[in-house]
Amino acid sequence: MGSRTDILNKIKANKPDKLALPTIDPYIFNEDLDLVKEFTKKVEVVGGNVYPISSLDEVTLKINTLLPNTHSNFSTLENTTGFNTISMDVIKRPHELEDLDVLVLQSGLAVSENGSIWVEDSVLPMRILPFITKHLVFVIDERSIVPYMHQAYEKINDFNFGVFISGPSKTADIEQSLVIGAHGALSLSVFLLK
Amino acid sequence: MSHPKLASIFNKDEQKVNWHDKALWFVRHKRDLSVHQVKGWETLRELGHNIKAHTLSNLDNYLVEFETNALKNGIQVHWAANAKEHNTIVHQILEEHGAKKVVKSKSMLTEECHLNPYLEDRGIEVIDTDLGERIVQLAKEPPSHIVLPAIHKNRHEVDKLFQEHLHTKPCDGDPQYLTQEARKHLREKFINADAAITGVNFAIAETGGFVVCTNEGNADMGTHLAPIHIACMGFEKLIPKQEHLGVFLRLLARSATGQPITTYSSHFKRPMNGNKMHIVIVDNGRAEQLGRPDFRKSLHCIRCGACMNTCPIYRRSGGHSYDATIPGPIGSILSPGKDLTKHSSLPFASTLCGSCSDVCPVKIDIHSQLYKWRQIITKETKQPFVKKKSMVFMGKLFSKPKQFERIGKIGRWALRSLPQSMINAKPNVWGKSRDLPKGPKQSFDEWYRNRMKKSQ
Numbered sequence: 001m002g003s004r005t006d007i008l009n010k011i012k013a014n015k016p017d018k019l020a021l022p023t024i025d026p027y028i029f030n031e032d033l034d035l036v037k038e039f040t041k042k043v044e045v046v047g048g049n050v051y052p053i054s055s056l057d058e059v060t061l062k063i064n065t066l067l068p069n070t071h072s073n074f075s076t077l078e079n080t081t082g083f084n085t086i087s088m089d090v091i092k093r094p095h096e097l098e099d100l101d102v103l104v105l106q107s108g109l110a111v112s113e114n115g116s117i118w119v120e121d122s123v124l125p126m127r128i129l130p131f132i133t134k135h136l137v138f139v140i141d142e143r144s145i146v147p148y149m150h151q152a153y154e155k156i157n158d159f160n161f162g163v164f165i166s167g168p169s170k171t172a173d174i175e176q177s178l179v180i181g182a183h184g185a186l187s188l189s190v191f192l193l194k
Numbered sequence: 195m196s197h198p199k200l201a202s203i204f205n206k207d208e209q210k211v212n213w214h215d216k217a218l219w220f221v222r223h224k225r226d227l228s229v230h231q232v233k234g235w236e237t238l239r240e241l242g243h244n245i246k247a248h249t250l251s252n253l254d255n256y257l258v259e260f261e262t263n264a265l266k267n268g269i270q271v272h273w274a275a276n277a278k279e280h281n282t283i284v285h286q287i288l289e290e291h292g293a294k295k296v297v298k299s300k301s302m303l304t305e306e307c308h309l310n311p312y313l314e315d316r317g318i319e320v321i322d323t324d325l326g327e328r329i330v331q332l333a334k335e336p337p338s339h340i341v342l343p344a345i346h347k348n349r350h351e352v353d354k355l356f357q358e359h360l361h362t363k364p365c366d367g368d369p370q371y372l373t374q375e376a377r378k379h380l381r382e383k384f385i386n387a388d389a390a391i392t393g394v395n396f397a398i399a400e401t402g403g404f405v406v407c408t409n410e411g412n413a414d415m416g417t418h419l420a421p422i423h424i425a426c427m428g429f430e431k432l433i434p435k436q437e438h439l440g441v442f443l444r445l446l447a448r449s450a451t452g453q454p455i456t457t458y459s460s461h462f463k464r465p466m467n468g469n470k471m472h473i474v475i476v477d478n479g480r481a482e483q484l485g486r487p488d489f490r491k492s493l494h495c496i497r498c499g500a501c502m503n504t505c506p507i508y509r510r511s512g513g514h515s516y517d518a519t520i521p522g523p524i525g526s527i528l529s530p531g532k533d534l535t536k537h538s539s540l541p542f543a544s545t546l547c548g549s550c551s552d553v554c555p556v557k558i559d560i561h562s563q564l565y566k567w568r569q570i571i572t573k574e575t576k577q578p579f580v581k582k583k584s585m586v587f588m589g590k591l592f593s594k595p596k597q598f599e600r601i602g603k604i605g606r607w608a609l610r611s612l613p614q615s616m617i618n619a620k621p622n623v624w625g626k627s628r629d630l631p632k633g634p635k636q637s638f639d640e641w642y643r644n645r646m647k648k649s650q
Binding site: 029114159172185 | 342374409438456464
């Protein structure tokens with residue numbers, strides 16, 4: 001336990017009189033934006049691409065045109081057995097996913113104000129997947145886009161691990177010049193289902 | 195060394211200073227463009243401020259709530275009163291598991307505690323995995339900015355460093371190539387790591403979980419591959435509820451770099467099956483700062499770096515001139531609370547223009563606190579003889595209007611009539627690398643009186 005009691009006592013003695021906790025009224029921020037348009041714009045701003053689709057059947061075909069000649073593919077979508085080159089049942093350590101080229105994930109929550117997409121481990125066979133893959137593809141239903149982070153958190157329930165992902169990984173640590181593809185995905189595509 | 199002395203070292207390379215100044219101002223500009231797009235931005239800042247203020251006023255209870263929930267989630271919770279205890283705890287966890295290779299994502303707290311040298315002395319390899327942090331680690335330097343750790347280095351310096359340490363080819367500082375090589379080099383480190391250490395951006399009392407934000411994905415590459423995750427947090431990182439993340443994640447990246455959100459905002463709540471997750475809650479002077487009514491708001495800080503990017507002094511003196519873990523305006527109000535004598539020059543490294551307070555996403559009154567630290571420092575630490583005497587002299591001068599008027603007249607005449615060589619002579623520090631304006635014929639007082647006469 002170490003210094004637990006000492007720290008807590010010191011805080012108790014030093015803290016100010018209790019102040020009120022404000023309530024968040026998300027209505028204040030509302031702009032009535034076109035969610036799909038705003039989401040698409042923001043995904044592009046953060047370095048990703050959005051492709052509208054009208055049926056899930058288009059997904060694998062489209063990936064094959066966008067990212068041809070990939071060797072290691074994995075998708076959590078139903079009916080993509082032809083696409084998957086690896087099976088999660090035989091993967092014992094996350095490290096074995098090092099050469100994964102394409103990962104396709106479905107998400108039920110996206111945020112228009114920042115182009116981010118929520119993924120939690122209920123849809124992730126392994127946590128490392130969206131980070132270790134070279135190319136990340138999300139399939140999202142248009143109706144799962146919410147305007148702001150406030151609405152997003154209203155929709156998030158219990159999870160063990162979850163992440164908002166906004167665009168491919170990036171860095172500007174060398175002279176402030178933006179380079180896409182730091183440690184995580186080198187590209188991010190969003191297939192938006194009408 | 196004091197801030198002015200270290201700043202003058204940085205100022206020797208004028209071209210570099212100009213680049214540094216412009217690069218940071220550009221980031222500030224991106225912040226402006228981004229926040230102006232958010233409807234209700236000021237309300238958002240107000241919320242951020244008030245949520246933090248409330249949290250601090252009930253912090254002990256929230257910490258206990260956080261601990262209870264974290265334990266329920268299977269996270270082990272540790273408490274450290276100071277840097278030494280923090281380092282000992284981290285080392286013990288690593289030793290228990292026989293971990294020899296550690297990857298670390300950005301954590302200003304572990305910088306503050308000097309964790310790296312502590313672990314290295316005990317035979318543990320610690321690799322900083324944020325690109326900027328890896329660059330300064332290879333250069334054996336501390337970060338000079340909390341969000342852009344290597345902003346003081348140009349691409350050619352990075353090129354040279356990488357050639358030496360990562361055996362890259364000379365590339366005339368091509369950022370694309372250098373980043374790719376760093377990715378390869380660090381990928382190998384991630385794959386072979388025994389443990390991952392991260393900082394914490396926000397810890398949530400209600401859920402017992404915590405959030406780590408990165409753009410590179412380095413925190414996630416580390417934590418989801420290694421069997422042990424140790425997250426280190428200063429206790430002020432706590433927020434009451436998950437819904438409050440909606441406020442802070444909207445504020446953080448926009449204020450930091452102008453992005454609408456960081457690429458990855460990772461929410462850790464329970465460890466993976468078979469893996470271990472530890473949280474170290476650190477005080478290290480924070481409880482004391484909480485007890486200072488004038489300065490406790492400094493604990494609202496969410497470490498976005500906006501006050502650095504906007505500060506005219508920081509931009510022109512560089513992060514290293516502050517000789518503190520957190521440089522810039524926010525560092526200058528945090529550091530004196532830790533060591534008043536060592537950091538006594540920092541609150542003076544400001545024009546008190548207030549730009550830092552204007553951009554702060556959680557509305558910390560940074561410039562007022564800088565002013566308040568000055569009052570304390572002047573009373574409690576030894577002041578240079580010349581400064582002390584001249585303050586007494588100026589005090590006397592300003593106290594008698596007639597006398598002030600007379601000396602003003604002489605001063606204005608001198609600025610108009612004396613040769614440049616005399617005006618810019620050594621004893622006049624205001625004339626150092628700067629041309630002084632021509633003294634006006636009239637004082638403000640005279641101008642105002644004339645104006646009143648005319649209007650009558």
